[in-house]
Amino acid sequence: MRRLADIDPPHETALEPLASLADGRRGFSGVIAELQDRPAAGGLAAGELERRLLEMGFVEGARVEILHEGFIGRDPICVRLDDMRVALRRRDARGVLVRPDPVRPGPAR
Amino acid sequence: MSDTLDVAPARAGAAAARPLRVALVGNPNSGKTAMFNALTGSRQKVANYAGVTVERKEGQLVAASGRTVVVLDLPGTYSLRARSPDEVVTRDAVLGRLAGETPPDVVICVADATNLRLVLRLALELKAVGRPCVLALNMIDIAQRQGLEIDTDRLSRELSMPVVGTVATRRRGVETLVAEVEAQAAEAAGAGAGPSAWREPSATEIRALHREAERILKAAVRPPKRPDTWTGRLDGVLLHPVAGVLILLAVLFLMFQAVFTGAKPIMDLITAGFDQLSLIVGHLLPDGMLKSLICDGVIAGVGSVVVFLPQIMILFLFIILLEDVGYMARAAFLLDRIMGGAGLHGRAFIPLLSSFACAIPGIMATRVIDNRRDRLTTILVAPLMTCSARIPVYTLIISAFIPQRTVWGVLSLQGLVFFGLYAAGLVSALLVAWVVRKIFWRGAAEPFLMELPTYKVPDPMNVARNVLQRGQIFLQRAGTIILSMMILIWFLSTVPGKPAGAVGPAINYSLAGMIGHAIEPVLAPVGFSWQMSVALIPGMAAREVAVGALATVYSVAGEGGGEAVLGSSLAAHWSLASALAFLAWYVFAPQCASTLGVVKRETNSWRWPIIMFAYMTALAYAAAFVTYHVALALGGG
Ligand SMILES: Nc1nc2c(ncn2[C@@H]2O[C@H](COP(=O)(O)OP(=O)(O)O)[C@@H](O)[C@H]2O)c(=O)[nH]1
Numbered sequence: 001m002r003r004l005a006d007i008d009p010p011h012e013t014a015l016e017p018l019a020s021l022a023d024g025r026r027g028f029s030g031v032i033a034e035l036q037d038r039p040a041a042g043g044l045a046a047g048e049l050e051r052r053l054l055e056m057g058f059v060e061g062a063r064v065e066i067l068h069e070g071f072i073g074r075d076p077i078c079v080r081l082d083d084m085r086v087a088l089r090r091r092d093a094r095g096v097l098v099r100p101d102p103v104r105p106g107p108a109r
Numbered sequence: 110m111s112d113t114l115d116v117a118p119a120r121a122g123a124a125a126a127r128p129l130r131v132a133l134v135g136n137p138n139s140g141k142t143a144m145f146n147a148l149t150g151s152r153q154k155v156a157n158y159a160g161v162t163v164e165r166k167e168g169q170l171v172a173a174s175g176r177t178v179v180v181l182d183l184p185g186t187y188s189l190r191a192r193s194p195d196e197v198v199t200r201d202a203v204l205g206r207l208a209g210e211t212p213p214d215v216v217i218c219v220a221d222a223t224n225l226r227l228v229l230r231l232a233l234e235l236k237a238v239g240r241p242c243v244l245a246l247n248m249i250d251i252a253q254r255q256g257l258e259i260d261t262d263r264l265s266r267e268l269s270m271p272v273v274g275t276v277a278t279r280r281r282g283v284e285t286l287v288a289e290v291e292a293q294a295a296e297a298a299g300a301g302a303g304p305s306a307w308r309e310p311s312a313t314e315i316r317a318l319h320r321e322a323e324r325i326l327k328a329a330v331r332p333p334k335r336p337d338t339w340t341g342r343l344d345g346v347l348l349h350p351v352a353g354v355l356i357l358l359a360v361l362f363l364m365f366q367a368v369f370t371g372a373k374p375i376m377d378l379i380t381a382g383f384d385q386l387s388l389i390v391g392h393l394l395p396d397g398m399l400k401s402l403i404c405d406g407v408i409a410g411v412g413s414v415v416v417f418l419p420q421i422m423i424l425f426l427f428i429i430l431l432e433d434v435g436y437m438a439r440a441a442f443l444l445d446r447i448m449g450g451a452g453l454h455g456r457a458f459i460p461l462l463s464s465f466a467c468a469i470p471g472i473m474a475t476r477v478i479d480n481r482r483d484r485l486t487t488i489l490v491a492p493l494m495t496c497s498a499r500i501p502v503y504t505l506i507i508s509a510f511i512p513q514r515t516v517w518g519v520l521s522l523q524g525l526v527f528f529g530l531y532a533a534g535l536v537s538a539l540l541v542a543w544v545v546r547k548i549f550w551r552g553a554a555e556p557f558l559m560e561l562p563t564y565k566v567p568d569p570m571n572v573a574r575n576v577l578q579r580g581q582i583f584l585q586r587a588g589t590i591i592l593s594m595m596i597l598i599w600f601l602s603t604v605p606g607k608p609a610g611a612v613g614p615a616i617n618y619s620l621a622g623m624i625g626h627a628i629e630p631v632l633a634p635v636g637f638s639w640q641m642s643v644a645l646i647p648g649m650a651a652r653e654v655a656v657g658a659l660a661t662v663y664s665v666a667g668e669g670g671g672e673a674v675l676g677s678s679l680a681a682h683w684s685l686a687s688a689l690a691f692l693a694w695y696v697f698a699p700q701c702a703s704t705l706g707v708v709k710r711e712t713n714s715w716r717w718p719i720i721m722f723a724y725m726t727a728l729a730y731a732a733a734f735v736t737y738h739v740a741l742a743l744g745g746g
Contacts, residue, residue: 037312039556047312049556054315055188056558057227061323067341071350072446076557078348083332084224085340085561087442089449092556 021064021079021096029065030098032058038095049092056088057081058096128169128177129294130211132202134235135219136228137185138435138562140247143277143571144219145182148287165198172287181213187227189234190309203238204307214294215241217286222252222259222274223337223563225330229322230315232268238307241293242270245286249274251565256334264329278568340435340563347439357443360436364427366524372419379419383412398603406599410657418580420500424466425579426572433567437462438559445557451539452546454557457487461538464494465531466579468704471496472711486545488711489721492704493538493697495531498652502695503530505656509676510688533696537728602643602662621646621662635694635730636687636737648700655700686740693736698729 018033035058037050058064058081067085068078076089133148135141145153149168166182183199191197198207205212218235220228235242244264246252252259265272271289275282310318347353387408394400431437441458448457457475464471468491475487495503507523514522601621608618624646625639632642640662648655656675663678679688699705705718712718 044556050312051190051315052192052556052558054312054319055190055227055230056560057319059316059319068344068348068442069350070446071354071443072450076442076445078344078442078561082226083336084226085344085563087438087445087557087559087561089445089557092558 016100016102018097019100021066021077021093021098022090024066024077024098025074026066026069028098028100029063030100032060032062032064032096033099034097035060036095036097039092050095053092053096056086057084058086064096064098128179129172129215129291130179130181130213131215131217131290132181132183132213133217133219134183134199134203134231135185136187136221136224136231137560139185139219139221139224139228140277141182141185141219143568144217144245144247144275144283145180146571146574147275147277147280147283148178148180170287172291173284174291176291178287178290181210186231188231188310188315189238189307203235203240205240213240214297215243215290217243217245217290218270219245219247219277222246222249223255223257223333225259225326226322229268229325230318232270233318233321234310236268236270241297242268243286243289243293244268244270244272245277245282246272246274247277249282250276250279251337252333255336258331260329264325267325267329278571337563343564344439344561347436348442353439353443357440360431360440362528364424367423367427370521370524372423375419376416379416380412383408383416387412401603402596402599406596409660410596410599415584416501418584420497420504422576422580424497426576428462428466429572429575429579430567433565433572435562435564438561441559442561447539449557451542453487453490453539453542454483457483460487460491461494464491464496467496467498468492468494468701469707472704472707475711482549485549485712485717486542488708488717489545489724490538490542492699492701492721492725493534493541495534495696496652496701498701499530499695501653501656503527503692505659505676506679506688506692509679510683510685530692530696533693537697541724541728634737635733636684636690636741637694637733638682638687640682641687641691645694645698645700652695652700655695685745686737689740689745690733690737693732694729696729697725697732699725 016030019028019030021028021032035050035053037047039049062082063080065080066077067080070076074090076087077093078085078087079093133141133145135144145166145168149170152170153166153168168180168182170178170180172178181202183202184196186196186199188196189200189203191200201207202210203213203216216235216238218228218232220232232242232244246259246261246264259274261272261274271293273282273286273289275286277283347356387404390408391400391404394403431440440462444458448454453461460471460475462471471491471494472488475484475491504527507526511523511526516522516525601624602619604619606618621643622639625643628642628645629637629639632645637645640659643662644655644658646658648658659679660675663675663682683691699722705722708718708721709715
């Protein structure tokens with residue numbers, strides 16, 4: 001169902017460019033648009049990291065938000081993934097491409 | 110039992126005579142352990158699967174119908190696609206592929222009602238296997254408190270399996286669950302669950318299952334009216350880059366202080382009890398070999414080990430509380446970077462923390478690490494973590510040689526030395542892990558993906574039961590291995606007896622004396638006397654045995670038995686430098702045959718236990734050597 005507000009105003013339809021979850025800072029939020037298999041280096045079978053992320057719930061359409069960052073090098077990160085919390089390292093989050101929520105002035109949700 | 114083959118479903122009576130086999134499957138933190146306890150009570154058997162060392166927990170119950178139900182608890186998993194040995198067991202057990210295991214008649218999928226998304230996908234996977242399933246909607250109490258509305262009929266229809274709300278910790282809903290399991294078994298009887306057609310799902314199939322799970326979730330569950338806000342608020346503090354780390358350090362430090370000072374009164378009581386027992390028994394028995402065996406061998410030996418039970422229980426109380434509250438995963442999050450820097454997986458924190466209690470469960474817990482290399486690294490360093498079996502050795506030496514003083518107003522010097530020994534183990538474990546990674550392999554580490562469970566108020570009964578179970582396991586070890594070792598040592602240090610007219614203590618002439626003298630030249634450069642060398646030999650069976658060994662060696666050598674005397678006896682015989690070298694030795698030495706045995710089983714080759722033994726002995730010798738000579742130079746001779 002489309003609401004009236006969804007249809008027209010240009011500032012709402014202009015999509016934010018995709019960003020990797022690995023580069024997000026605390027407070028970064030959005031919807032997972034694409035999941036790619038991007039292991040940091042060798043060692044894992046092709047598609048393995050992607051399947052593990054999927055099994056943990058990192059799936060297209062899921063909402064993510066970075067809640068916490070580690071105290072050394074801001075790594076690992078703790079994300080809210082729909083209604084659960086998951087910790088992961090940034091290098092494993094590389095393939096999680098997120099459509100960031102539009103940054104809007106006004107009170108945060 | 111039936112004497113005919115039950116080929117037709119009509120022969121329900123025959124089928125009922127056979128115990129019903131049920132397997133428990135579920136995500137981690139769904140309350141599976143609590144459910145297993147609720148179902149089986151104390152009728153449990155913990156063993157290992159044939160050939161692998163994954164813990165196999167089986168229990169029994171008698172259903173209301175009178176039928177025996179055998180429950181198999183399987184390791185927690187997110188998917189049937191196995192990535193670790195634990196998950197291989199889960200998968201193969203469910204699929205009925207596990208050698209020597211009867212396939213389960215019914216699978217119970219344990220779900221955390223407040224966190225259904227991932228478990229619904231698992232349930233769909235289980236359904237595809239084709240075995241009868243029942244969904245236990247656990248933690249339904251928390252769901253109700255949150256005002257979460259779950260349409261169980263709809264859920265049941267969508268998943269085409271019965272759904273039963275349960276509160277595992279209160280045993281609520283358990284009877285209904287068992288009844289549903291029986292009904293499912295009866296329905297499926299005769300259908301003949303053939304070999305399953307399951308195969309690993311591809312990424313596309315996982316996505317499809319996710320969509321299906323999402324659809325079911327939307328259809329059957331309405332979001333909570335009063336969602337849990339505590340987890341977010343607590344995480345704000347506990348995962349804070351500064352506050353969180355300080356709290357973690359405080360928790361760990363508190364744990365050690367509690368272990369060291371909190372257990373004192375009970376320990377004194379136990380010591381007094383065993384002394385009294387030895388005295389009473391001594392009066393009843395005539396002088397001679399038997400009296401010596403019972404008082405100096407058995408009572409003194411067992412007493413000097415049992416006395417440390419309070420410390421072990423306190424330590425496990427902390428570990429189990431942290432686990433049940435949900436803090437353990439947070440600690441792993443905070444420590445991941447440090448662990449990763451040392452080449453360890455963030456999850457390695459959990460096996461390593463367990464190794465603080467005992468390296469054996471710790472090494473077995475490394476199975477949560479998927480990657481073989483990460484696992485091997487963790488296994489190799491796990492025995493460096495200060496296990497509870499070292500506590501008796503440390504306590505004895507510290508209380509004999511370190512003055513009971515207070516430093517900086519509040520901290521006890523003894524507690525501080527104790528903490529230092531823990532820190533030495535931890536730091537060396539990280540260093541060794543780093544070196545192992547550099548020497549043996551350089552490759553990408555495993556991905557670190559870990560769910561952070563919501564915080565829960567721990568259930569006191571659940572905690573008490575688990576702590577007691579740990580204590581029992583320790584006592585069983587103390588009662589079997591250690592007692593037999595004590596008697597062996599008593600034998601070694603009493604036989605052969607002192608020849609007539611000989612001078613010096615009798616032990617000089619015994620077998621133990623001979624062995625001690627034989628290895629003394631090797632250990633002399635690190636400041637060990639032959640009595641210390643003697644204590645090291647039985648100490649191979651288990652580290653805590655060394656205390657009993659010292660007690661036996663010194664009580665036979667002179668001043669009479671008793672734990673209290675041992676400390677002062679050591680203080681009289683050893684120099685401070687020797688005592689410190691002994692402590693340093695115990696930080697590193699592989700003084701535990703069971704650990705080496707478990708490593709052999711886990712890695713399935715003698716290569717790793719041999720490497721472990723060699724590197725740990727080398728480290729121990731080097732550390733004791735350096736400690737001894739530094740202490741001598743500083744005037745500790
Ligand atoms: N309130 C509530 N807590 C539960 C229930 N079942 C388990 N728990 C708690 O949830 C935590 C995790 O349970 P556990 O059995 O260790 O989970 P496992 O990881 O699946 O084995 C423990 O603190 C339990 O006391 C339940 O039905 N209700």
